[in-house]
Amino acid sequence: MDEHLAEQQTRRAREGRAPDDPSSLKTMPQAASSPGLSATEEIRTMEMRPVKTTARAPLAGMRPSDASPASSQPQGIPQSNARTSGLFEAIQRGTPFQAAVHDAVGREKPIVEVERFNLWYGKAQALHDVSMICPAGKVTALIGPSGCGKSTLLRCVNRMNDLIDSVRIGGRMRLAGQDIYERAVDVIELRKRIGMVFQRPNPFPMSIFENVVYPLRIDGERDRQVLEETCEASLQSAGLWEEVKDRLESNALALSGGQQQRLCIARAIAADPEVLLLDEPCSALDPIATGRIEELIHEFKGGYSILIVTHNMQQASRVSDFTAFMYLGRLVEFGATDEIFLQPRLKETEDYVTGRFG
């Protein structure tokens, strides 16, 4: 993993990607430009137990070895000026708090807006007052430990959680200004505007061609020419065309895992969606296949607004423009990726992204 990280760092260096907004950390403006988003650096609005400045908040289920000081200071990260707090403890106690949303976010044009969003699985609350945006044409990564609600939040965008009977939601979510959860919204139409790629490649048991044109088929498209053009364009975009153009009629399940996942991406973009949701798209793939998917995400920048859930911090830092760190169903910090990774405002975020916790 360290080699992988090093390789990615060198690649980053080659590409000369600088932090999107290095000044934002110092200025820390108070203004919230987007309604529903509080881009304030004030973290705690309520009373909190005093904590020691250096000690990390002990978390349930954590092994003591995680806290060994040997790994506390990875290279490449400047001296932290993030505030130390008992934030995780506070979250575990369930006390409300304000997420640290950087002002760089506020300058973006949002395509998806999430406003004080809550979600319950039966009686258990999985999302607490999440407010964030997904900037148009940019890649937004959702990171956080397992069970923090990243995937749940992602699946709320195209209302996949409707399939689970016990789910209740509160708050609002808008796609291009239109409320996703309004009663008048046609879920089918909504999902056609949003492409989704899942954790495990899930091609359908049919030919490669039929897999790609599936979204068109269910729309009743029968024109062979339209179908073929869409198929080729999608496969080209997904970088799979050269590999499969001679066997479009063969079974999609015969492809390798990486090819299958790219096929799923081709399928997701075949209907020309506005937003692409990627739910840990590389977690079942080997590093080379992962690399190809990440290249695709780079190519898609600008064309699609992408929301990606990932467990892989390096991946988040490599592919995303913005990163949201979530913990136990709450948004903790949200900002430009370089800031989150290099100059996070919260000690907790820093601990997480540097691998000291989680």
Added chain:
Amino acid sequence: MSPEIAVAPAATVRRTRRRQRARGPVSLMAQGTPLVWLTAGGLVLCLCMVLGLLGLVAWEGVRTFRQGPLVLLHLRAGGAALGEVASVEDYRPEAHAFEALPPELRATAEQEVRARGGHATRTLLRTGNYELTNEHYRSFNDFEIVGEERPEWALLIERLSWGRFYGFPRALLVDGRPEASEPEQVWERFRREFPRVEDRRAERQRIEKDENGALNARIERARLALREAELEYGQASPEWRAEEQSFHVVEREAGEEAARLRERTGELERENARYELELVTADGVEKRIPLAEIVRVVPANHLGFAGRVGLYLSRWREFLLEDPRAANSEGGVFPAMFGTVTMTLLMTLVVVPIGVLAALYLREYAKSRWIVGAVRIAINNLAGVPSIVYGVFGLGFFCHLVGGSIDDTFFRARLPAPTFNTGGIMWASLTLALLTLPVVIVATEEALAAVPNSMREGSFACGASKWQTIRRIVLPRALPGITTGMILAMARGAGEVAPLMLVGAVKLAPALPVDGTFPFVHPERSFMHLGFHIYDLGFQAQNSEAAKPMVFTTTMLLIAIVVTLNLTAIAVRARLHRRFKGSHI
């Protein structure tokens, strides 16, 4: 590390070591060998039972049509018996077994038996000639027999009625005059004449069945039209009078036609009656058999190997393609085969769509877990209800309630003769469909559950509706599993007999459920079924000894049909499986 934990390991280690010593270095249970034996033993037991059953059925079934030699036994008491050896058994004769012998022979016989340690051999001989002797089989003790030979020109005659006849040819009579008298000449002459006699007989049967049948159907239609007019407009109304007029016309025409047909059949019969075979039995009794009565004459001892093979195949052909005769114990089982296959396919046609739809609702749409659970339990219990109960239900619900309503509504003219208000192939199919419904539902539910949720989600994420997802993703993927359910249902349905006895399977059906008479498919007709045929042969046959081998042959045929149906379905499933090859998600 806390001090309590630091102390613990030493004690643990000591305890572990003691336990290991107690168990010994090589533990039988640890190696698991006994379990391998146990499981393998279970499998071997199953295989033995299945192969034993199939082996018995196949061995007995294949032998049925084999022709053994005709044996002439000379008896110690005088006289002789001609026939085929059916079985030979060793037994200990009681004292009274010797009483049948004449007193002067009794002593010798008793001595013979005593010399063999009290054992004797008993030969069961199929002697036939039922109209003369009132028995089909006779049993002979070895001490009753003085000699045994296989006369070259002993004949076995299979005929339309009275069962088999065994005897020696004396002459072929034409118009009562002997045309040939030497056995070879008789045989030659017979072979020349017999095909023509058979053709005339077939022609007569065709006239009776097809032309006469069509005539009767025409009269019946006219009668029904008259009756309908009476029911609708009342007697003596102008419409009724018109119908009556046309009915009389039809009746007259049909009468003339029937007379013409009778003349033709009479001609054929008279021509056939000219030819007779004169035979003499082993006892010296003379017997004339008209050629028209004969199905097959077998000079069993005269036949070479090729002749025997030909005879064997011709009997199989008759078995598979002809109608039964002599109270089902002889002839073919074609109507039963046809009925079984038709009924099974009809049942499959009904049960698969209903079962799949029900399973789809249960698995994909139903929300309330309580109700789904209750329904599932009910379905599983349904599978455990004795099949005769389904028969009773089918009789009460389908035949009498539904069929009765259909008759009252659409077939009033035919009352009181029932049309649908009685057993029929449709009601039998529906009853069996109900019986096999749990099989299909359970198998389909399992197949649907095996479709990975990731595929459904993928489809939903593409903007597909629930039904689109089911139709395009879930159902195709579940098809192999659904086919498995269909195979199981077919196997269960084809082998079921008990409910059919109540809802339409009969000993002898006058006509097939599908034939050339309009409207070609007759769902109301009763039908013959191989399973019922087996029961009938085994328990209802008058000539039970002769029917016994037929039981095995018919069983073998039924098994073969079920296996064929299953293999077809399995081939379909294999094709479907190939479509999903590489499916590892």
